[in-house]
Amino acid sequence: MAEVVRTSGGATAELKKKSLIPYFLLAPGLLWLALFFVAPIITLVGTATKTQGAGIGEFIQTYRWANYWDALTGASAQFGRSFLYAFIATLLALAIAYPLAYGIAFKSGKYKNILLVLVVAPFFCSFILRTIAWKQILGQNGPVFRTLVDLHLISSTTHITASVPAVIIGLAYNFLPFMTLPLYGSLERIDPRVLEASGDLYANAFTTFRRVTVPLSMPGVVAGTLLTFIPAAGDYVNAEILGNPSTKMIGNVINAQFLNTQDYPTAAALSFILMIAISIMVMIYVRKAGTEELV
Amino acid sequence: MPDASTSAKGDLKLLNLTKSFGDFKAVDDLTLTIPEGSFFALLGPSGCGKTTTLRMIAGLEDPTSGKISIGTTDITDKRPYQRPVNTVFQNYALFPHLTIFENIAFGLRRRGVKDVKAQVDKVLNLVELPHLADRKPTQLSGGQQQRIAVARAIVNRPALLLLDEPLGALDLKLRRQMQIELKWIQTEVGLTFVHVTHDQEEAMTMADTIAVMNEGRIEQMGTPAELYDNPKTAFVANFLGQSNLIQGTIIDADGDFHVVDLYGQKVKVLKARSHSKNNSVLYAIRPEKLRIDNDGHTRPGNTFKGGHIVDVSYIGVSTQYQVEMPWGQEIMVFEQNDDGVPPLDKGDEVTLTWEPAFSFALDGSQDVNAGSEVNPEEE
Numbered sequence: 001m002a003e004v005v006r007t008s009g010g011a012t013a014e015l016k017k018k019s020l021i022p023y024f025l026l027a028p029g030l031l032w033l034a035l036f037f038v039a040p041i042i043t044l045v046g047t048a049t050k051t052q053g054a055g056i057g058e059f060i061q062t063y064r065w066a067n068y069w070d071a072l073t074g075a076s077a078q079f080g081r082s083f084l085y086a087f088i089a090t091l092l093a094l095a096i097a098y099p100l101a102y103g104i105a106f107k108s109g110k111y112k113n114i115l116l117v118l119v120v121a122p123f124f125c126s127f128i129l130r131t132i133a134w135k136q137i138l139g140q141n142g143p144v145f146r147t148l149v150d151l152h153l154i155s156s157t158t159h160i161t162a163s164v165p166a167v168i169i170g171l172a173y174n175f176l177p178f179m180t181l182p183l184y185g186s187l188e189r190i191d192p193r194v195l196e197a198s199g200d201l202y203a204n205a206f207t208t209f210r211r212v213t214v215p216l217s218m219p220g221v222v223a224g225t226l227l228t229f230i231p232a233a234g235d236y237v238n239a240e241i242l243g244n245p246s247t248k249m250i251g252n253v254i255n256a257q258f259l260n261t262q263d264y265p266t267a268a269a270l271s272f273i274l275m276i277a278i279s280i281m282v283m284i285y286v287r288k289a290g291t292e293e294l295v
Numbered sequence: 296m297p298d299a300s301t302s303a304k305g306d307l308k309l310l311n312l313t314k315s316f317g318d319f320k321a322v323d324d325l326t327l328t329i330p331e332g333s334f335f336a337l338l339g340p341s342g343c344g345k346t347t348t349l350r351m352i353a354g355l356e357d358p359t360s361g362k363i364s365i366g367t368t369d370i371t372d373k374r375p376y377q378r379p380v381n382t383v384f385q386n387y388a389l390f391p392h393l394t395i396f397e398n399i400a401f402g403l404r405r406r407g408v409k410d411v412k413a414q415v416d417k418v419l420n421l422v423e424l425p426h427l428a429d430r431k432p433t434q435l436s437g438g439q440q441q442r443i444a445v446a447r448a449i450v451n452r453p454a455l456l457l458l459d460e461p462l463g464a465l466d467l468k469l470r471r472q473m474q475i476e477l478k479w480i481q482t483e484v485g486l487t488f489v490h491v492t493h494d495q496e497e498a499m500t501m502a503d504t505i506a507v508m509n510e511g512r513i514e515q516m517g518t519p520a521e522l523y524d525n526p527k528t529a530f531v532a533n534f535l536g537q538s539n540l541i542q543g544t545i546i547d548a549d550g551d552f553h554v555v556d557l558y559g560q561k562v563k564v565l566k567a568r569s570h571s572k573n574n575s576v577l578y579a580i581r582p583e584k585l586r587i588d589n590d591g592h593t594r595p596g597n598t599f600k601g602g603h604i605v606d607v608s609y610i611g612v613s614t615q616y617q618v619e620m621p622w623g624q625e626i627m628v629f630e631q632n633d634d635g636v637p638p639l640d641k642g643d644e645v646t647l648t649w650e651p652a653f654s655f656a657l658d659g660s661q662d663v664n665a666g667s668e669v670n671p672e673e674e
Contacts, residue, residue: 191386191388193384193385193386193388194388194389194390194391196355196375196382196384196388197382197384197388197389197390198390198401199354199355199374199375199376200353200354200355200375200376200380200381200382201376201381201401201402201405201447201451202376202402202405202406202451203376203401203405204374204376207405211401212390212392215392216391216392218392
């Protein structure tokens with residue numbers, strides 16, 4: 001084979017031309033990334049080191065890297081809260097989505113497609129609107145509150161809205177499809193004969209689930225938890241609508257700094273720190289989960 | 296923990312076993328005893344109920360009615376993991392997330408066996424793949440995966456090993472080699488093997504006893520030689536090898552023989568090899584039992600005169616002829632190329648001769664093509 005290429009100059013030129021094709025195909029995507037991802041990131045990093053100028057919203061580049069540290073220490077509580085809420089919401093979403101995805105993948109029969117459409121159906125309605133709807137559902141006159149009062153689980157003088165649980169429920173709800181779909185994808189791919197083989201080899205239903213189904217669905221678990229945790233950690237809508245001043249997440253701080261206070265350097269620094277923090281967590285998580293061979 | 300049922304030993308007995316899917320009876324009132332320690336094959340075309348039977352024995356399918364027992368223990372209502380039965384699945388169904396060692400150890404660990412390492416090593420040596428213990432299934436070739444699937448099942452020393460088309464995914468050469476290997480493993484470990492296949496050659500190579508299944512029932516059961524030599528139905532005669540079946544009538548008796556009229560030519564068949572309840576028969580003779588000569592040449596035995604060759608296929612060891620008879624039917628003849636005589640030509644007028652003792656006669660009301668229309672190689 002190698003000899004053929006060497007002796008025929010025409011073929012070599014042909015090969016060279018062919019090897020450029022992938023780059024041409026990649027070019028639009030790379031250009032898009034450069035314009036709308038790399039360039040803004042560089043601007044963001046630069047903005048973060050500016051200091052206050054003469055008027056409101058005017059900033060001068062002074063390369064004050066300490067801005068990053070100031071921003072981090074100033075909003076450490078909101079950072080911690082964001083990751084905690086996102087973490088709990090991710091676990092909650094996993095607990096709800098796993099049985100749901102399992103049911104759709106293995107037990108739904110002819111209703112499989114309808115159920116999958118229903119999982120995605122909430123997307124047809126606005127994100128904000130659905131979150132506001134939760135305010136109604138959890139409100140004093142809503143079904144959840146009244147049921148809990150009737151069951152004497154909570155007192156009628158308290159409230160569930162404007163609280164930490166409400167924010168977490170909102171987060172878990174809003175990102176549930178992102179958890180369900182990858183889980184369904186990896187569960188559905190499991191060869192039913194492998195599950196039969198497990199039963200054949202003396203494993204009861206529970207052991208089969210633990211030893212075969214769960215390990216084989218790990219790619220879906222990893223993908224689903226990432227797709228839930230990452231946007232949840234940066235979210236500010238749920239905390240805004242379903243929370244109170246003491247449930248503010250980092251997204252709310254960035255939002256306020258950019259739009260209300262117009263403190264662009266702090267907002268930029270917080271955004272960048274959030275991005276880096278999430279990237280590091282994701283790397284550690286994927287490394288720990290060790291599913292490279294399965295994905 | 297092993298209870299009485301997981302440690303049951305003895306013959307496998309199926310009693311009036313039936314499985315219906317809606318109106319369709321996949322397995323129809325099957326009664327069968329498979330002796331302990333034998334290599335038993337369920338042979339039949341796709342859709343004949345052989346796989347359903349196997350899945351009911353494994354516990355992966357619930358029978359509509361009937362009983363399954365091993366020795367004296369009834370296992371009909373036991374869950375798959377409660378039966379002393381292991382299966383080699385069609386596409387092996389190895390656990391993709393576990394190493395080869397852990398795949399084989401899976402059953403041992405579930406039963407809480409103590410010396411897992413020693414037992415896994417032993418069975419890996421038996422299938423001659425000890426160097427693959429740390430690999431994942433996807434890193435193995437088809438033949439290696441097949442052997443691991445066998446190892447994963449036999450390491451548990453079940454009362455019964457079920458093989459569901461175990462060689463179906465392998466290429467022809469590897470399949471032949473694995474047939475010999477499986478037979479050797481069976482002799483070595485001495486377990487009862489129940490093997491489901493649509494490949495008659497595979498069944499004949501490995502099994503001590505074959506049950507030919509058709510439409511949910513057993514057509515005939517016996518050793519490979521019995522089934523080939525003396526089929527009792529047209530389906531078996533056509534499904535195992537090839538047969539020439541000719542419509543005829545018993546007109547007389549001559550000692551141990553019936554005299555049969557085939558379109559005006561009188562031939563004989565042993566009474567003991569005649570399976571018709573009345574005088575209407577399908578006279579049957581295997582293609583390799585026929586001798587073919589240019590017209591006029593005579594040999595002792597029964598003869599058909601007045602045929603002419605319509606097709607000649609030279610195969611190397613043998614030559615296959617299609618001979619059209621005066622009544623329009625084409626008869627197949629396999630002639631060994633052992634005499635240095637060049638094959639006859641297309642169009643030649645020929646006489647066919649055979650030893651009457653080699654022929655057999657079947658019930659004349661059956662379809663001549665039963666069992667031959669299904670392609671035995673199809674999945």
